[in-house]
Amino acid sequence: MGGHTHLIVFVSMFAAITLISEAQYILPIFKHEPSKQYYTLIYIGSATTSSPVNLLLDLGTNLTWLNCRNIKSLSSLRLVTCESSTCKSISGNGCDGKICLYREPSPFLLTNHTVTKTDRVVQDKATIFSTENGIPPSLVSFRPFTFSCAVQKNLQGIAPPISGVIGLSSGELPFWRQVTSAFNVIPKFALCLPSSRVGTFYMGATSSYDTPVFGGKNPVPMKISNLPHVNLR
Secondary structure (H helix, E strand, C coil): CCCEEEEEECCCCCCCCCCCCCCEEEEEEEEECCCCEEEEEEEECCCCCCEEEEEEEECCCCCCEEEHHHCCCCCCCEECECCCHHHHCCCCEEEECCEEEEEEECCCCCCCCCEEEEEEEEEEEEEEEEECCCCCCEEEEEEEEEEEEECHHHHCCCCCCCCEEEECCCCCCCHHHHHHHHCCCCCCEEEEEECCCCEEEEEECCCCECCCCCCCCCCECCCCCCCCCCECC
16 A cells, blocks of 8 residues: 555454454545645435535544534434433533533644533434455445534634544544444454545454555555554644
8 A cells, every 4th residue: 555654553352253254344534735634534314315524533532523514414313312321431421401412622632632612412324335355345324323513613723624523532432433333343443544645444354454445455454553642633
């Protein structure tokens, strides 16, 4: 994968011997040159009204958060209640009556990830790509995808094409963990950051990551890395 930076993340050991699927779940990674910010793209919403949403990659954020006004239709959004197990598993949660809240951290501080604002936690359907054994990727969806709705002012410092932050921490509900849990695959992910063109965000699989669609045919080996909680810029 010439011209790319391999950031390999092996976040947890094999959760169970039964998780042996070679399926991998993938997303493109783009680089916003003026700001040097890396972001990916997912689709949120039902099949007829799904919306493409660009999200900044951040290793220090637990729960994905974004400006929900960029979603075409909010009719499929479901509020998460305070009493739910989902809310209780979110680090930094809170309550507004019966509605679960998330204290959104700034992705630009290397320590502490200072909270910008508290906003409502919601769920919807997310659509990503999947491939196995060299088969060309196809779109797959999972529900519920849990995230927080942020207001526009929380996006200060984030490049204009980007609508929020995708959580990639080692917490309970980062995006990669929600994906691997939904499809019952080994909970791990890797980032192949682009120096130009397009990189790849990989999730799942058991041995190596390999897909030609987003930037080459060379497999990405599994390695263990200790990573700081910082955003990728």
